Amino acid sequence: MSDHDDIKHPPTSSEPLARAIGSRYLTYALSTIMHRALPDARDGLKPVHRRILFAMRELKLSSTGGFRKSAKISGDVMGNYHPHGDAAIYDAMARLAQDFAMRYPLVDGQGNFGNIDGDSPAASRYTEARMAAPAEALLEGLAEDAVDFRPNYDGTLSEPVVLPAAFPNLLANGASGIAVGMATNIPPHNLDELIEGCLAMIRTPEIDDTALVDLIPGPDFPTGGILVEPRENILDAYRTGRGAFRLRARWTKEDLGRGNWQIVVTEIPYQVQKSKLIERLAELIEAKKVPALADVRDESADDVRIVLEPRARTVDPEQLMGMLFRNSELEVRFSLNMNVLIDGTVPKVCSLKEVLRAFLDHRRDVLCRRSQHRLDQIAKRLEILEGYIVAYLNLDRVIEIIRHEDEPKQALMAEPWPVEGATAWLTEAQAEAILNMRLRSLRRLEEMELRAERDGLMTERDGLEALLASEKAQWKTISTELGAVRKAFGKATAIGRRRTDFAEAGEVVEVPIEAMIEREPITVIVSKMGWVRAMKGTQPLDAEVKFKDGDGPAFALHAETTDRIVLMGSNGRAWTVLGAALPGGRGMGDPLRLMVDIPNEVEITHVVVPKPGEKYLLASSEGDGFVAPAEELIAQTRAGKQVLNMREGIRTAVFRPVSGDSVACVGENRKMLVFALDELPEMARGKGVRLQKFKDGGLADAITFARAEGLSWKDPAGRTRTESDLSEWLGKRATAGRMAPRGFPRDNRFTG
Incomplete structure (x- = not known):
């Protein structure tokens, strides 16, 4: 018999994988949405923030009291209410203390709690904290049954489901979070304006969005800045609960x-x-x-x-x-997504009006619960006071019963007591209170004070009953409470003044970059390996320049810092760099591929500085080409722009400025053809038309010139030679041409 045969295994069950994963993922999603990522519309807090503030209240860390170590606070939060990592709790608490993150900080921190540079707070053992005054306003009423409580995670303590929240904290401090399948992002607002909006909604429940946005014109960020979003966009964002705000420095x-x-x-x-x-x-x-x-x-x-x-x-x-x-x-777009939990249970994208309505309804509920709680307390106190008064009116008999009866409590309750012409019977609570009364209280003055206290409580009870019976009186009381919050944190205080101003973005005027650059002459040098530099001034193009080992000169040209320099690749694609953006000439320069996206297999074949109004002759090695305006050669992006279309294996052969009325082209077979320039089309991009017909090989070079001045080139000896009579080579475009004149360069290139 095996040693493990007596082990009882738990029963197993099977279910489809899709259902098992689906149900578990939905459980996780619900937990994330409800208990981690989305704030409650009533108090604007997530569970971790609510638990931090409640734990600080339990530690009696008032805004006017002493500080406690942050480690103690986060430890209490973790041990009593929030069974998650202490680092996450401390980070959440530290953010509540950052005046650059919170419009109305809820925690008063002492020590390094991070800064606007992005530095992290010091460790929790080094910092101290207590509640800030706005946090106390959120907690006010917890001891008066203002909200529901629930057991904590292990059932040993209780915690509030939501805080009473004396002001609309959700909008005042904003919120952000990413749940499963949904997210929220709410900017901070000015509390004074929010209270003004709440008071307007109390006066006019059907207030429209336009009137509400007149009172709450937009977010008020703790770091200030200028809001340049048009008002109609802000209105639409607040009406729908989704939008964005452009914020500038x-x-x-x-x-x-x-x-x-x-x-x-x-x-x-x-x-x-x-x-x-x-x-x-x-x-x-x-x-x-x-x-x-x-x-x-x-x-x-x-x-x-x-x-x-x-x-x-x-x-x-x-x-x-x-x-x-x-x-x-220096300018950002802050997105608005008012996805919040309504009544702590239902996630919903709300409008500004809906969020304020959720807060006001919560405040009314809190007011009614606090009033009812006070009524219950008054009822209990009145009962005791009535018993005391009975005792004072019959003091000798009460003392006699207490001295002689074995069960004084029962005897007191069984005795009929004459009170002001009537008979009264003591309740158990009244009898217990009389027995617990101190001897020093037995004096005539006490009876008068008790009667005065009873009359005052009865007057207060009548007022509370009238309050609970009248919705109008309730909203009036809420307005008074909001007025008190406004006095504490409104525009008249240092923390309440609006920090973010409004302005129009203005019409964006596209200013040429050249207009922002000081115009200076430069000499551009491009090496064979694609390194570029710009020497200051107009240097000789044949001046000796140092290059890296294995590299050498490829192109040199004169330009200005305001010029746009076009680099033509062997694949027919053109890239543009600004003269002012080129590295200086002190070193070896920088690779062109760091400035523009030139593929490794592509070679730079030509470098030119196109001037406005100029035109350029482009041709491929296959012999196809066209004329392009200079403006069409300028690329606006790093990726460049395709100008000359070619099939694979063909490369760019000609890229020259156009002048004159004729075109001369020469093939690799040394045959030359001259034809009229107007036979070539003017295009922005394309393959072009055939310049010259070849039986074998392709196009070697082409140039434009004025036929009246003749065609010039340099012979092998370096002397300029001009051929005036070109009748032998004249023909129509796309014909074969005839052998080049005697003395034409052996590399089949025009150099004139």
């Missing part, structure tokens, strides 16, 4: 005297890390993508101060910033 032009100036950025967009932004701006300078920007410096201390230096004083600051807005995180 705040900047000013700082005069340095003598015509010099610099730009100072004092506020950056929300959730943009300053260090990453500086790196991005430095990359733009290095890559010369914004040639008008010369330097960037971070002079920030407690506040943000990023200095941008222009390359020349003639640069327009508005145009420079426009280019930076398009190419860096």
